[in-house]
Amino acid sequence: MPKDAITTRAADYNQWYLDIVREADLAEVAEVVRGCIVVKATGWAIWELMQRELDDRIKATGHANVQFPLLVPKSFIMKEADHVEGFAPEVAEVTRAGGEELTEPYVIRPTSETIIGYFYSRWIRSYRDLPLLYNQWCNVMRWELRTRPFLRTAEFWWQEGHTAHANEADAEAETLKILHEVYADFVEEVMAVPVIRGLKTEKEKFPGALRSYCIEAMMQDGRALQSGTSHNLGQNFAKAFDITYTDQNNTVQHCWTTSWGVSTRLIGALIMTHSDDEGLVLPPRLAPIQVVVVPIYKNDTERTTVMAAVETLTASWKGRLRFRVDDRDNLSPGYKFNEWEIKGVPLRVEVGPKDVAKGSVALARRDIPGREGKRFVPQAGLTAHLLELLAEMQTALFQRALAFRAERSAHVSTYDELRQQVERGFAWAYWDGTVEDEKRIQDETRATIRCIPLDQPSEVGRCVYTGRETSQMVVFSRAY
RNA sequence: CGGGGCGUGGCUCAGCCCGGUAGAGCACCGCGUUUGGGACGCGGGGGUCGUGGGUUCAAAUCCCUCCGCCCCGACCA
CATH class of the missing domain: 3.30.930.10 (Bira Bifunctional Protein; Domain 2)
Structure with a gap:
């Protein structure tokens, strides 16, 4: 590929x-x-x-x-x-x-x-x-x-x-x-x-x-x-x-x-x-496969040892984690790493001969792509660690999305600011215009009023379009 | 629905201008060597060139029709 x-x-x-x-x-x-x-x-x-x-x-x-x-x-x-x-x-x-x-x-x-x-x-x-x-x-x-x-x-x-x-x-x-x-x-x-x-x-x-x-x-x-x-x-x-x-x-x-x-x-x-440039990123709660295990071996002897270790490791996962052991024999580990990354599997556990010897596994998290998100952890307590990590990723993804939205949102008080802000994200603005005003803004900026948020400010301000005093705040944005 | 681009093995595309034996890379199958971040060698299979019509001795190539896809706009969960 x-x-x-x-x-x-x-x-x-x-x-x-x-x-x-x-x-x-x-x-x-x-x-x-x-x-x-x-x-x-x-x-x-x-x-x-x-x-x-x-x-x-x-x-x-x-x-x-x-x-x-x-x-x-x-x-x-x-x-x-x-x-x-x-x-x-x-x-x-x-x-x-x-x-x-x-x-x-x-x-x-x-x-x-x-x-x-x-x-x-x-x-x-x-x-x-x-x-x-x-x-x-x-x-x-x-x-x-x-x-x-x-x-x-x-x-x-x-x-x-x-x-x-x-x-x-x-x-x-x-x-x-x-x-x-x-x-x-x-x-x-x-x-x-x-x-x-x-x-x-x-x-x-x-x-x-x-x-x-x-x-x-x-x-x-x-x-x-x-x-x-x-x-x-x-x-x-x-x-x-x-x-x-x-x-x-x-x-x-x-x-x-x-x-x-x-x-x-x-x-x-x-x-x-x-998702990112490497592929899909799934929040753990919606990932059909939450953990993928990639066994690594060079020959049949190693394969037997590694697969036995994998069997032991995953025994307690059934019913607690949605997981898959990728035991396909025709693909290299590197290929599998990339494939599961593209498919958004939250966690990847790699088990090789060295891990079996040391009682460790390599563990990679999808929200930190590539080798950076990979570390070696002990096999002891792995299940609990995986469950913790999944919960942590769920929160981390939400926080990351929240921070992104905050960074791309701004309050605007003039029509010029509104025009500029909808180029990059959400424009919050006081609004007291008509349906016709709204259509005109859409023609000019390709943005629409996405909604009148339920949480409204207590202060009054001036409508971004008409200049009239109002207490109604709306969100403008381009939309799908 | 308007404007633009494009339909050729599973995928990405070359070939089309200038008509004459259908190609490449990847993928797939077999065997062997490999395997800790997208392995390699050798051998092999697979395509009515989107559809229908026309021109021609001959059409992937030229002309028309329809269908579909992608991009940009207008409309929408």
Whole structure:
């Protein structure tokens, strides 16, 4: 394998990203299906680990999993005005089946608010049926014009939660609970990716929502990646689909609904937050293989001794560590070192004849690439040491990402400063402009308001664009 | 969807301008020597040159169609 298989970030950030996806064997562009990818074994293993962590949190907050159909009657999509406008351009339709034209075409779900709304209207009768708290794990399709593996593909995999509540306060509480207890908690604790929790502006909110909340992360090129959204849909979908209930006073009321989702895009966020020019870097909690063992030997005698030592060493790992012993006989150790580095395995243990003699192993950590991250440690107490190191790396990656974001963030008070700051990262600014102002800024700077952070300053300042006095602080950035 | 670039063994590409026997490196298979940071020798297998059409005695090469990919913009989880 050529040494220059991965373009450096400095040379071409986009190409670097594509190289990582390919070299780490996460996914492949499915050339025969426009805009789609094949998620390969390693990529899917990461997604499964993500799913498990998210699913635990979704259930811990009282939700149950269900599955709705892939196909949605086209008329359903048309029922909520803003929703139609938002999604119409990117839906794929099924117009023929069973060898005949369908009387009503189906769309392949771009999201399931409408079909779920239809069924909720049949299921909900009384306030006693509320709240209704369901989630589904599925694939969806949006016919995107420009696609990139994980970040934007025509088909992607996600979870979409859909809940119905008796009143606005309950729906709002649900929306925020998901944002904090499920999404932000998962992304920061498990992915080691720091996020800003915020509210979307009118311009950026979900089509059909009353309010959209989001978590925004900063990638290593300073651009923002929306990593999760949670929407308070108000009564918009309830009205479009007649989702009503009878309250304690025997009055018929429209429900308040929410929807929220995170997708395989998170894998893109993971790559672009932690990885380096050597390859993928995975936080230990999401690494399908946390420790790889590379045995080193020159002949069969050495092989036997070394493999016996490896067997003893790893005996207590089962169930405590996700590990693999790389006993492939046709590749040199050096090749394996590089391969596992490219694939982002957090820790590598090398066991050779000298180690067997000295009771040591060589231990390399991925967040410090090359020989620098390598040291010799005693075999005694190795398991505990590995577990400690994994925990330490998890924290170190988060801290490193946090420091990077801080370094690339700045408060700006003039439009000129804003223009300059969005070239390198997040620009925090007081804001009291209109949707039109926001569009104009996007035209001029290619940056948008990523969110209105939930933590707002107590002081007032002057709007970076209009100069009006305001207490509202927003974050501008270029985004994926 | 606009502008630009590109489709040739699995991968990266040469060949195309100027039509005439499909090539290289890496990867793969076999044997042997190797193995603590991307090993080496010898032998071997593998390509309807993206698709469809046209021109020609003859097309990877020239012309048209469609499909796909990459980059830059506009739109989006």
